[in-house]
Amino acid sequence: MQGETALNATALALDPPQAARAAEAGPKTAPKMATRGVKLWYGAKQALFGIDLDIKANEATALIGPSGCGKSTYLRCLNRMNDVIEGCRIEGEITLDGEDVYDRRIDVVQLRARVGMVFQKPNPFPKSIYDNVAYGPRIHGLARGKAEMDEIVEQSLKGAGLWKEVADRLHAPGTGLSGGQQQRLCIARAIAVSPEVILMDEPCSALDPIATAHVEELIDELRHDFTIVIVTHNMQQAARVSQRTAFFHLGKLIEVGETDQVFTNPRERMTQEYITGRFG
Amino acid sequence: MSDIDPGGARPRKHLVRSYDEDLNRLSSLITRMGGIAERHVAMAMEALVERDEAKANGVVAGDPEVDALEEQIDQTAIRLFATRQPMAVDLRVIAMSLKISNDLERISDYAKGIAKRARRLNDQPPLKPFVTLPAMAEQVQEMVKGVLDAFVDRDAEKAMAVWRQDQDVDAYYDSLFRELITFILEDPRTTSVCIDLLFIAKNLERIGDHATNIAEKIHYVVHGVQVNRQRKEEAKA
Amino acid sequence: MTDAAPAPDRFSRLRARPEGFEERSKALTARRYARERRFKALGLGAILVAMALLLILLSSVVRQGYGAFWQTYVRVPVTLDAAVLDPKGTGDPEVIGKGNFQKLIYEGLFGLFPEAKARPERRQLTRLVSSGANLILRQKVLDDPSLVGTTRDVWIVASDEVDQFMKGAIARDAPPAARPLKDGAIAAIDRLEADGRIEQRFNTLLFTQGDSREPELAGIWGAVVGSFYLMLVTALLSTPLGVGAALYLEEFAPKSRATDFIEVNINNLAAVPSIVFGLLGLAVFLGLFNMPRSAPIVGGLTLTLMTLPTIVVATRAALRAVPPSIHQAALGIGASKVQTIWHHVLPLALPGILTGVIIGLAQALGETAPLLMIGMVAFVVDAPSTPFDPSTALPVQIYLWADSPERAFTERTSAAIMILLAFLILMNLIAVLLRRRFERRW
Numbered sequence: 016m017q018g019e020t021a022l023n024a025t026a027l028a029l030d031p032p033q034a035a036r037a038a039e040a041g042p043k044t045a046p047k048m049a050t051r052g053v054k055l056w057y058g059a060k061q062a063l064f065g066i067d068l069d070i071k072a073n074e075a076t077a078l079i080g081p082s083g084c085g086k087s088t089y090l091r092c093l094n095r096m097n098d099v100i101e102g103c104r105i106e107g108e109i110t111l112d113g114e115d116v117y118d119r120r121i122d123v124v125q126l127r128a129r130v131g132m133v134f135q136k137p138n139p140f141p142k143s144i145y146d147n148v149a150y151g152p153r154i155h156g157l158a159r160g161k162a163e164m165d166e167i168v169e170q171s172l173k174g175a176g177l178w179k180e181v182a183d184r185l186h187a188p189g190t191g192l193s194g195g196q197q198q199r200l201c202i203a204r205a206i207a208v209s210p211e212v213i214l215m216d217e218p219c220s221a222l223d224p225i226a227t228a229h230v231e232e233l234i235d236e237l238r239h240d241f242t243i244v245i246v247t248h249n250m251q252q253a254a255r256v257s258q259r260t261a262f263f264h265l266g267k268l269i270e271v272g273e274t275d276q277v278f279t280n281p282r283e284r285m286t287q288e289y290i291t292g293r294f295g
Numbered sequence: 296m297s298d299i300d301p302g303g304a305r306p307r308k309h310l311v312r313s314y315d316e317d318l319n320r321l322s323s324l325i326t327r328m329g330g331i332a333e334r335h336v337a338m339a340m341e342a343l344v345e346r347d348e349a350k351a352n353g354v355v356a357g358d359p360e361v362d363a364l365e366e367q368i369d370q371t372a373i374r375l376f377a378t379r380q381p382m383a384v385d386l387r388v389i390a391m392s393l394k395i396s397n398d399l400e401r402i403s404d405y406a407k408g409i410a411k412r413a414r415r416l417n418d419q420p421p422l423k424p425f426v427t428l429p430a431m432a433e434q435v436q437e438m439v440k441g442v443l444d445a446f447v448d449r450d451a452e453k454a455m456a457v458w459r460q461d462q463d464v465d466a467y468y469d470s471l472f473r474e475l476i477t478f479i480l481e482d483p484r485t486t487s488v489c490i491d492l493l494f495i496a497k498n499l500e501r502i503g504d505h506a507t508n509i510a511e512k513i514h515y516v517v518h519g520v521q522v523n524r525q526r527k528e529e530a531k532a
Numbered sequence: 533m534t535d536a537a538p539a540p541d542r543f544s545r546l547r548a549r550p551e552g553f554e555e556r557s558k559a560l561t562a563r564r565y566a567r568e569r570r571f572k573a574l575g576l577g578a579i580l581v582a583m584a585l586l587l588i589l590l591s592s593v594v595r596q597g598y599g600a601f602w603q604t605y606v607r608v609p610v611t612l613d614a615a616v617l618d619p620k621g622t623g624d625p626e627v628i629g630k631g632n633f634q635k636l637i638y639e640g641l642f643g644l645f646p647e648a649k650a651r652p653e654r655r656q657l658t659r660l661v662s663s664g665a666n667l668i669l670r671q672k673v674l675d676d677p678s679l680v681g682t683t684r685d686v687w688i689v690a691s692d693e694v695d696q697f698m699k700g701a702i703a704r705d706a707p708p709a710a711r712p713l714k715d716g717a718i719a720a721i722d723r724l725e726a727d728g729r730i731e732q733r734f735n736t737l738l739f740t741q742g743d744s745r746e747p748e749l750a751g752i753w754g755a756v757v758g759s760f761y762l763m764l765v766t767a768l769l770s771t772p773l774g775v776g777a778a779l780y781l782e783e784f785a786p787k788s789r790a791t792d793f794i795e796v797n798i799n800n801l802a803a804v805p806s807i808v809f810g811l812l813g814l815a816v817f818l819g820l821f822n823m824p825r826s827a828p829i830v831g832g833l834t835l836t837l838m839t840l841p842t843i844v845v846a847t848r849a850a851l852r853a854v855p856p857s858i859h860q861a862a863l864g865i866g867a868s869k870v871q872t873i874w875h876h877v878l879p880l881a882l883p884g885i886l887t888g889v890i891i892g893l894a895q896a897l898g899e900t901a902p903l904l905m906i907g908m909v910a911f912v913v914d915a916p917s918t919p920f921d922p923s924t925a926l927p928v929q930i931y932l933w934a935d936s937p938e939r940a941f942t943e944r945t946s947a948a949i950m951i952l953l954a955f956l957i958l959m960n961l962i963a964v965l966l967r968r969r970f971e972r973r974w
Binding site for chain 1: 307308309310311314379380381382383384385386387518519520
């Protein structure tokens with residue numbers, strides 16, 4: 016991968032028109048994260064077949080597609096959560112603010128502090144609400160005392176829209192909350208380390224409609240301060256919360272565009288068939 | 296996948312069969328309503344040209360049926376929105392069905408207007424044999440028919456062909472307008488008859504406009520983009 | 533995709549019912565229920581049989597052993613003659629310690645039976661009290677030197693024959709040749725009993741004394757201390773080793789032939805007969821490293837080898853039971869692998885790990901065979917003061933006593949088994965309590 020990066024860099028330098036184009040597009044639309052030709056294998060089985068996708072800052076990007084289409088796999092490439100899976104091999108380039116996240120100089124622990132993650136099933140630690148939120152800042156050394164930590168916890172919980180509900184029982188176990196509250200606690204835990212990007216892997220699939228609405232409202236608020244990538248099976252949800260939508264199928268990126276366009280007038284027939292319920 | 300037409304407006308069936316049934320029902324309601332509106336226009340013109348009072352009455356009496364159909368279409372579409380959360384082409388079809396039904400209702404209304412005026416004109420001596428007006432009516436009826444065919448076939452090309460015919464209708468109207476003004480100037484006693492005829496021409500022109508609207512909506516259903524911009528460009532050209 | 537509307541009789545074959553279906557269906561259902569009931573009855577029966585066997589075993593042990601918790605004492609007026617014990621009146625414990633307490637006890641006893649003057653009669657009398665009773669009396673006087681020069685009634689431990697006679701284990705009407713007590717002795721016992729000078733009291737000696745050739749003086753203290761040191765060494769060595777190995781294998785080791793091989797071997801190790809570990813301990817720790825024979829340290833090392841697989845397997849199961857979502861949650865906010873394990877995985881796996889450790893230790897506590905191989909079967913009177921001193925262990929003590937010919941050792945064997953069982957139950961109880969204390973739901 017290193018080699019490829021270097022090659023790309025030379026190509027840019029040697030090809031003035033292309034460089035000029037890049038510069039022209041640069042300041043206006045420089046993506047927060049970008050992937051080029053990302054291919055991924057689980058052992059001998061290839062799961063991603065060259066994904067080129069830009070993730071723009073302060074937008075929610077929704078990844079949709081049928082089960083097994085690689086959208087979650089792709090999401091987990093963005094903060095290298097696939098690293099822990101044995102036999103997983105990745106090719107291609109993934110950049111965060113132009114830096115290759117698979118570069119040897121990038122520490123994966125630091126990367127995950129910058130690119131946080133919220134999972135499908137709410138998974139609070141079996142600790143108190145306070146400790147759940149404080150854990151990230153604690154291990155990253157973000158607070159210099161109890162008072163600072165209290166502030167971080169409060170801001171995170173407020174940011175996750177949970178403060179009012181739990182302010183009087185911060186030291187109650189996080190696992191005692193309802194499903195929707197647990198998921199917002201997980202979001203609070205993710206934002207507590209002030210990430211730049213938040214990855215959400217079907218964050219509402221285990222929640223009831225009211226809890227889902229809470230989380231969706233939250234996503235819409237958070238995208239002003241964070242960049243959000245959300246995988247969802249619920250197309251209405253993708254349509255509601257995202258500004259851009261990418262449709263994956265069989266490990267390929269079929270179509271990406273403004274959410275309004277994708278859901279009213281998709282360019283690709285396959286996208287249309289999927290979102291209108293004609294797949295299969 | 297080769298069995299799918301390239302436009303994508305008529306892709307394969309939904310996984311849920313009842314969804315397709317609902318959509319087909321909506322389309323057939325539109326077709327039925329369109330058929331009635333088309334017939335009303337034809338009957339109203341026949342009532343005028345053949346001085347046939349019964350046909351005029353038939354048009355007026357048929358209007359509530361059209362209104363009932365429009366309501367039925369509205370309800371079907373709203374139920375589809377609520378239960379299916381339609382996306383992409385389905386969304387466009389259902390939303391445009393709502394609007395097309397409105398256009399068709401207006402067309403039927405104008406036909407009713409023509410029939411009423413025909414009834415009044417039949418009490419008066421004929422001014423002169425109709426030439427331009429039936430020709431214009433024929434053109435308009437052709438447009439309505441064409442646009443309904445285009446809807447059934449989801450054929451944007453056919454719809455756009457209708458859309459272009461609207462200019463001819465406008466031309467007919469302009470010439471009729473001048474002709475009738477000349478009559479009035481020559482013999483002011485014909486004024487009331489001429490004004491009725493002018494209104495009939497105006498109604499026909501409006502029917503043509505609604506057919507054009509429907510053509511634009513069919514274009515949107517098929518291609519997912521509004522046609523207005525193209526129209527302006529073409530008008531300039 | 534099926535275009536045609538469904539045929540009206542699409543499920544005709546499913547709806548068609550063969551002749552006599554209802555009766556057959558009923559019969560089938562009845563048979564199914566009968567089978568279910570039989571299965572339940574079988575399971576219940578198996579449990580009842582197991583419970584009954586356990587009950588029989590326990591009740592026989594208790595029946596044989598409860599007597600050992602009581603010991604017969606004889607009240608003897610002992611004159612702690614200063615002329616005998618401390619003629620110069622120094623009060624020096626060393627001088628007093630050398631006194632002939634045996635003689636004082638016997639003289640007190642003779643005083644109770646003034647008519648017995650002949651040597652054989654007197655010999656019969658001396659056999660009423662334990663030959664080790666003098667040691668206990670000596671200790672008592674050393675603890676309180678002011679007793680010297682006084683005369684007082686002292687409860688003296690009776691000999692094992694008297695004890696067994698009092699507990700009815702020696703029949704009065706047996707032919708004299710077949711019983712260890714002669715007629716004279718029995719008459720003396722009867723008289724002491726009539727005088728209220730003979731009594732059964734709670735046997736504290738059983739818990740405070742080490743092993744002895746005299747059953748009435750034999751206790752389990754030495755074995756308990758030996759077992760304690762064994763457990764200490766085993767726990768201190770096997771827990772970190774076992775948990776560490778399990779952690780590495782489960783969380784860090786790459787999946788490869790080598791780790792598969794290790795895994796298979798660990799599982800096999802758990803099934804190796806314990807005596808093999810004893811042989812290994814003998815060859816390596818004693819033969820190769822020349823470590824002290826009979827010492828708990830060596831026993832502990834050997835038992836560590838034996839416990840390790842149990843702990844590794846249990847720990848790995850506990851680690852695997854921690855939901856992967858917790859892993860991901862920690863990794864997802866940028867915890868490193870070690871942080872994830874220490875902060876989240878280990879605390880959640882702790883109850884399971886503790887259970888594994890305690891079960892492993894309980895297994896080790898009851899283990900005899902490997903200890904025999906490394907010489908912990910020796911006769912050791914004193915409790916070890918360090919793990920490097922020669923010692924016995926509870927199961928070995930049971931083994932030794934079971935082998936002894938004296939009648940009184942039989943009940944002591946059972947008593948020791950009861951004590952060992954009590955320890956095992958206690959350990960399991962601790963395991964359950966720890967589980968409950970640390971168990972957290974996720």
